Amino acid sequence: MPLSPNQADLPRYLFVEQEKIEKIARRYGLDFFPVVFQMLSYDQMNEIAAYGGFPNRYPHWRFGMEYERLSKSYEYGLSKIYEMVINNNPSYAYLLEGNSLTDQKLVMCHVLGHVDFFKNNFSFRSTDLDAGEPITDPVRKRGNEYDPNRRWIDKMANHGAAVRRIVDRYGIGRVETFVDNCLSLENLVDPWSRFVRRRREELVEEEPRAVEVPRLRSKDYMEEFINPEEYIEEQKKKIEQEREKKKGRHPASREQDVLLFLIENAPLERWERAILSIVRDEAYYFAPQMETKIMNEGWASYWHSKMMTNDVCDWTEIVDYAENNAGVMVTSGGRLNPYKLGVQLYRSIEDRWNRGQFGPEWEDCNDLDQKRHWDLRLGLGQQKVFEVRSLYNDVTFIDEFLTEDFALEHQLFSFGWSNRNERFEIDSREFKNVKERLLSQLTNFGNPFIFVEDANFENRGELLLVHDHRGVDLRNDYANETLAALVRIWRRPVNLATLADGKKVLLRYDGKEHSSRVDAP
């Protein structure tokens, strides 16, 4: 493989390590895009981390805020970013200057796990820039070599250039305020829309025909008795009203991709539409990563620990490795650590499929002793974990493989807010509760379900959003602020139907004041 100029920047000794580790990874069956490692100083690292892993983004103050936070917590010794890798083909990964060789090797192993995941997990198919829509085949391969266009580095840089051009024309203040509004809506996307056919071609709008009320046949002189004028008028009105009502329904059905709806329907200027599209594109780029946080980190950790302990470390390094690994895997304050949960789940799957602890016979067996010593020596573990990494996301992963035994063994619990003691408390160790809580948290990336219901609410051109309430209220102050952002895009009053404390509430913002009305439609 010829060296890219970037790779040439990597010190020779690390490049040698990279080649060694890649060889080992391939032997284990990992299948990854080419990886370009770059060595960064800590402030470069913080900069890139603030930009979400990319060297170049559109200008916005929140990146500056993130940078300040990262720099400060690094300078105070609170945290340090060991590794960062972006879903791109080729993948770019960053190494922190001044880390020990053991650390760098650990990062390399971990990164290869991530890149294998990017390439093979079905969620990430939607980030193929050359994918025709819709993406329906989760394991599609193009010939033998799956080599999609994922040049998101370029795309993000182009977004940056586009926004900068807009800034040159309209001024940073105006553009940044608009970006703020767009970002408020960033999470209002439909994570599944990537896999379903997008909207049907709009039907050619038919000219509304004049209303004609069918008349009974009659002789001339009987006409006004059989088809009395008043009755005909009445019918005419009725039909017109109905038609009017139907016409008012836009969108025809609920729309979860609020951003797309606004791009297509809000009265935006061209530059505004361009920015909203950029924000939406990037939201969909980051969606798979949020959808597979546990699986992705778990997979990378699974492989770094396997490769480091079996192949890469020699005896002088193993203690350093173990210490670092323990730091990554730690559960502090009883909080769930996705790295740890993920890796433990993969190991449990591997173990179960090696021993044949699955299928109806296993499920039906009630003999604890027999279960404990159940071992069919099938050796299917490796095969199974590879299959799982391709075909699942966090929700289905947890749903299928987090078993009662697992929850018990790994001491999972659910916690909630206690009004009496004013603190978060463990509220259950029941398997059912724990799993339900975890799944509901992961569903829709932990975002509330918000739909566009009606773009002509109460026939006043107002927007009506509906919150599909699933047991948890919205945070009120944020909801009001977000409505304000929506009004600035929709340019008409915006309403949100939700529940608060068990009552139906309609939140409304008309551009001047917020109001809320109990008992919404």
Next chain:
Amino acid sequence: MSLKIDQDHSRFRAIVRGKIRQNLRRYISQGELIGRKGKELVSIPIPQIDIPRFVYGDKQKGGVGQGKGDVGDPVGGQEAEGDDGQGQAGQDAGSHVLEVDVTLDELADILGEELQLPAIENKGKNRIVSAKDRYTGIRRVGPDSLKHFKRTYKEALRRAVASGIYDPKEPIIVPQHDDRRFRSWKEDVEPVANAVIIYMMDVSGSMGDEQKEIVRIESFWIDTWLRRQYQGLESRYIIHDAVAREVDRDTFFRTRESGGTMISSAYKLCGQLIDQHYPSSEWNIYPFHFSDGDNWSMDDTLSCIELLKTDILTRVNMFAYGQVESPYGSGQFVKDLREHFAEDERVVTSEIRDRDAIVGSIKDFLGKGK
């Protein structure tokens, strides 16, 4: 090195500055910032700057955790900031407050903007100069500690190439004596303006803790503002009841005596301090006196006024008197001062009823631009 993110970062800082300015009056009256002052930075807690979204409310949210504990046990501690993005599932207890560091200079600027304080007029006391060393040049001789390695090796490389002994296959460069290069410095002369603040406070029994707290808050902001105006700023502290003595800053705010009050003793000491250490030709002098307005006798008040007229006022930029209202003080002194110095611009008086009045009194004191 300049980073791309610098622009985004500076816009974020501008937003922060705006927030601080918005909340400045609250910070001042609550004295929040004083404990947060480092040598050059103040750490200011501001409400989280965030992009609002539709999100779930915190309290019903709950989550899933891992570890020991029975039902009903509290979930331990705050989420630790670990690796990037750790703790996705089940984070968030309580809201975060953003701590931003602001330099004292910046804080002074914000104060100046918010209270519309004028910059202080130049008194023409810039005759004093100080020399500063800057490493700007390169020379051939110098101490080893200043050796410039890069230049030295460049020089050696140049020599090697010129003399034909350089072999690209085996690029070994050995610097010789003549190749050595050293950093050299230049002396820059800068005019400096020095200032001294002489704080005087009545610590007699009638000054309670709240009164002292007000003085403390006020002195913090006066320090901050004057430090911005002068390169070198010194502070001296004098406490007095019936007698006066000079103390350090800590003692100044802690001491509580029970004796009577003779303000003239402090003014006398102040005059002596100026005589001994701060010739008015070289120093900008700012005496600030705080009391609850009770003085021992009218005679003493008259001798205070005499001292001010003859001794102090001739040598200082301005004389500031702040009267903190206390339940015990008569509040007479400020009236006497106003009576005698109504025409004199160098005397600034201010009455501070409570903490909310601090902002106004800072403006009284510093709004003259002296």
